[in-house]
Amino acid sequence: MRGSEPRFRPAWSPTPERSPTPDRSPAPAWCPGTRPCCRTPVGSSGSLRELRTLLTRLADDSTVRVIVFSSADPEFFPAHVDMRIGENMDVLQELAASAPADVNVFQAVGELIRHQPQVTIVKLAGKARGGGAEFVAAADMAFAATETAGIGQIEALMGIVPGGGGTQYLRNRVGRNRALEVVLTADLFDAGTAASYGWINRALPADELDAYVDRVARNIAALPDGVIEAAKRSLPADDFQEGLLRENDAWASQFDVPAAQKLISRGLRNGAQTPAGERDLEGLMRGVARRLPDVHPHTEAPGPVARRASGRSGAALGRRCGTPFRRRARVPRVPTG
């Protein structure tokens, strides 16, 4: 669609909804040419820049009222932040330079979404992990498919913690006890559980998701003038400034640890960021960790019980796959391997 290089095509595909447009079929209306995020990772520095450009441009377009984010790939929403993001240091530095004070470049994405004047809606048919899950939680609303959607903060399995706002958005939506469960189990949650936790608005049967989100988006877009703005003034975005600072500090303290770099590069080498590897990325990363005993000095080789509990697939993940972050004030340092 936009940009000639597939690698930088955003897997986030915001479709501005201006008004009811009965003459186009709903499906293409929401999915203008996105690509599977495993092939076109959503967190590549290119797509981050494009996303920011797009949202900034839309913010000034008063004819756009609703933005629906979806993925053309039925399996993956923005899967997580691209592990090759570090190869574009110049773009990262540019992004860091223009990010708001006191947030890192990844938190800046969430903050941009959270303060968008339009109503932002995520339609989640597939899996969203790490930065993808943070994107979901930053939007005003999220609806997901019961049978096929999955959402998880996988960062812990890479030796880090969410660093793009995820911990604060989660706490706000599901409370501290469940936020700790999400962050520390690093499990992939199905849509029904995510909805029961309040992480997303609703879980819907997969074959009803398109029509449902379509109806919601059109109805909101058709509201009398000024209603959306008035609703957002009544219900302004929370101020997470203090929490985002804490989160960034916690993230940064882990990101520089050799274990994280090792886990990420081994993960990449073992199949992460391939469709096959992404399907059970949790199992893949747990497998990598088990074969890297030095990242966890207290770990013994797992016996049958533990193996049964967590040993699912094999393979491994690579460089900064979960939520690569860089505090704005610091020079982004990225893994080379």
Next chain:
Amino acid sequence: MRGSEPRFRPAWSPTPERSPTPDRSPAPAWCPGTRPCCRTPVGSSGSLRELRTLLTRLADDSTVRVIVFSSADPEFFPAHVDMRIGENMDVLQELAASAPADVNVFQAVGELIRHQPQVTIVKLAGKARGGGAEFVAAADMAFAATETAGIGQIEALMGIVPGGGGTQYLRNRVGRNRALEVVLTADLFDAGTAASYGWINRALPADELDAYVDRVARNIAALPDGVIEAAKRSLPADDFQEGLLRENDAWASQFDVPAAQKLISRGLRNGAQTPAGERDLEGLMRGVARRLPDVHPHTEAPGPVARRASGRSGAALGRRCGTPFRRRARVPRVPTG
């Protein structure tokens, strides 16, 4: 019951619960002569005054421990604020003069309920929209019938936003993402969904609702002296002052727009505030909006998709049906028709 003019009879029917009273059957105990709220609109200025008088009187009656609000009409709880409220400017002005500082006359109702020393319980068998839904959320607890209850903030379809505390109560109970969903979809939510969101305490089978609420109310009323007061001191009402100001500003900015006045008066003319029109008030108002393209300059005529999605019934709503509000400090100005 009280007052000779049916129009001013409160649809809110607070029944003070002093102690277990086995000698009266549960049903009349909770429903002392209320009338269907479509015939005796609950938000008429008269009922507001009566409600305030009643709650103020009860606040000083230490023998009353629990107040259960219910409706004798199986279809409607306080349906929403009466659209004819503007015809009683003197009463509105009197109410505004005695409302607490910094809240409008409608927010004052919610604040009164929220600070009632007794335990306030809503038993919701039918539909509660707009000001009726705000009443539900202002009470200490709410229990609703799975098969028959409905709750919604319909204001957006009238070109306004909730202005009687609803946005702040919602955010507190269901979080911002679901509050935006409730306010902007303006849909009617069933009891199960409302309970899963935390909007109400529980959804119960319709034929168990009376007995369940009866048991809860009697058990609480039978607690040892001082327990209710101690519990309320441990769990004081939230302070929503800042949010209520924001809400009122947002509401007021929309209420003066001609579109809102048009939508409300057309709605009234098309069957709102009649039992038939109230059953699908959302469909009625969406129909009105579609036939008033000038209230939404960007709206095109809906095609088959949009029509299928939102076109349900026909008819229209009238003057200030959703949540007519007036900032205390300003002279209430009301639509003339």
Next chain:
Amino acid sequence: MRGSEPRFRPAWSPTPERSPTPDRSPAPAWCPGTRPCCRTPVGSSGSLRELRTLLTRLADDSTVRVIVFSSADPEFFPAHVDMRIGENMDVLQELAASAPADVNVFQAVGELIRHQPQVTIVKLAGKARGGGAEFVAAADMAFAATETAGIGQIEALMGIVPGGGGTQYLRNRVGRNRALEVVLTADLFDAGTAASYGWINRALPADELDAYVDRVARNIAALPDGVIEAAKRSLPADDFQEGLLRENDAWASQFDVPAAQKLISRGLRNGAQTPAGERDLEGLMRGVARRLPDVHPHTEAPGPVARRASGRSGAALGRRCGTPFRRRARVPRVPTG
């Protein structure tokens, strides 16, 4: 296990999880010799002291990452605070002297758990009331058995209110409306309802609970170094100081009232703190209250309706069973009967 006197054996049985330990079977791993809490009450001053000693010691042990609290008794978690706690005034005074400022000795337990550096997980197979329920809500996570678990704040039936942090933890987890429902109905909530309220993380089939919690605990214990600490820094424990003061004041104002002492001592005399009496402790205490009309001057003898609604078993509860508290600054005064 530790200590020679069964009465002081803690029903809370924290099992430090160092790393996956495949060579021991899961069940004994989490349940090292605890005893039914009705026989070895968990809130006895001895066990409180032991619990504090244990948690303080573990806090300095960096090899321990996860603590799972469970009970060997399938019927009861820490059932509630021991009613004989008052017989050990010296221990209580010692505990009060070493508790943090501005919290009472019972709130100090919750605060200790909430600030434990390890991840604290409750596995709830049986019933937890009063102080036991406060323990559950103080832990980082809680998982409970759908068919067998129960959780309730029973204090109201003893004429008091929760005083060990319960009101504030509840409000934070389930919101004020449901916190009031929990505190004022004093009902025992099943695991499914508790999970839907957000009181606990999840309800699971009873026969899957052990394996599930085992997997969660092992997976978290196997995380790369520093992740748990980073997650807890991103998601620090809430500051409830103001609310705890309010709670303690409310609790203390009720605890000194003769009605509470009467209810507690009568309850004890009628079978509380026996396995049989504990199974329907709510019914037992409601029965005691009905036969003590002077604790509630407005109560009439219940008729058939009320009797059907709340009259379940008979018997009564004893001295300070729910949540006996003592403000740190005050000299603990305890009932003698």
